[in-house]
Amino acid sequence: xxxxxxxxxxxxxxxxxxxxxxxxxxxxxxxxxxxxxxxxxxxxxxxxxxxxxxxxxxxxxxxxxxxxxxxxxxxxxxxxxxxxxxxxxxxxxxxxxxxxxxxxxxxxxxxxxxxxxxxxxxxxxxxxxxxxxxxxxxxxxxxxxxxxxxxxxxxxxxxxxxxxxxxxxxxxxxxx
Numbered sequence: 527x528x529x530x531x532x533x534x535x536x537x538x539x540x541x542x543x544x545x546x547x548x549x550x551x552x553x554x555x556x557x558x559x560x561x562x563x564x565x566x567x568x569x570x571x572x573x574x575x576x577x578x579x580x581x582x583x584x585x586x587x588x589x590x591x592x593x594x595x596x597x598x599x600x601x602x603x604x605x606x607x608x609x610x611x612x613x614x615x616x617x618x619x620x621x622x623x624x625x626x627x628x629x630x631x632x633x634x635x636x637x638x639x640x641x642x643x644x645x646x647x648x649x650x651x652x653x654x655x656x657x658x659x660x661x662x663x664x665x666x667x668x669x670x671x672x673x674x675x676x677x678x679x680x681x682x683x684x685x686x687x688x689x690x691x692x693x694x695x696x697x698x699x700x701x702x
Contacts, residue, residue: 533577540569540581544595545588551597554676556609557653560597564684566621567642571632571692572699575625582621586614612656613649620645632696635689642685650674 529537547565551558569578585595594601597610606614627641654673658666 527576529580533580536573537577537580537584540565540573540578541584541588543569544581544585545593548585548589548595549597549599553598555672557613557657557673557677558597558610559677559680562597562617563620563646563649563681564688566617567624567684567688568692568695570621570625570628571638571688571696575622575629578625579618579621582617586618589614607660609657609660610653611660613653615656616649616652619652620649623648628692632693635693638692639685639689642688646681646685650677 544562544565547561549560551560566578566582569581573581589595589601590603590606592601596605596614605611624641624645627644628638631637631641650673654669657673658664658669661669664672
C-alpha cells in the first residue's frame with residue numbers, strides 16, 4: 527500500500543486526536559463510556575477508511591506499548607487482555623465496515639448511519655464475545671446488560687452527531 531506524505535500527515539493527526547480524546551471516559555462499570563467511537567466515526571468521514579484504520583492501529587499500538595492513551599488514561603498490554611480488549615480490537619473491524627460504506631455513500635445520511643450501525647454491531651460482538659470469554663461465570667444476558675445496553679444511547683448520539691457533522695466538515699476541508 528502506497529501512502530503519500532499527505533496521507534501520513536492526516537493519519538498522524540488523527541492518531542493524535544485518538545490519543546487526546548480516547549482517554550476521556552466515564553466509568554460506569556467494567557467497560558467505560560469513551561469518545562473513541564466518536565473520533566472513529568468522525569475520522570471516517572474526514573479522512574476516509576484507509577487513513578482512519580492506520581490512525582487507529584497506531585493509536586492501539588501506542589496504547590499497547592504502555593502510553594496512557596486508552597480510557598481512564600491507561601495503557602499497556604493488560605488493557606488489551608482485560609475487559610475492554612474486545613472493544614479495542616473490534617474498533618478495527620468496525621472502522622473497516624463502517625468506513626467502506628461511508629467512503630462510498632457519505633452523502634447519504636441514511637446509508638451512512640446504517641453503515642455505522644453495522645460497524646457498531648461488529649464492535650459490540652467483539653467486545654461482548656471477549657468479555658464473555660474472560661468472565662465465564664456470567665450469563666449472556668448479564669453480559670449484554672454490562673456490555674451493550676448501557677452504551678446504546680451514547681453510541682446512537684455519537685452516530686447521529688457524526689452523520690450530520692462529518693459531511694459538513696468533510697465539505698469544508700476539500701483537501702482532506
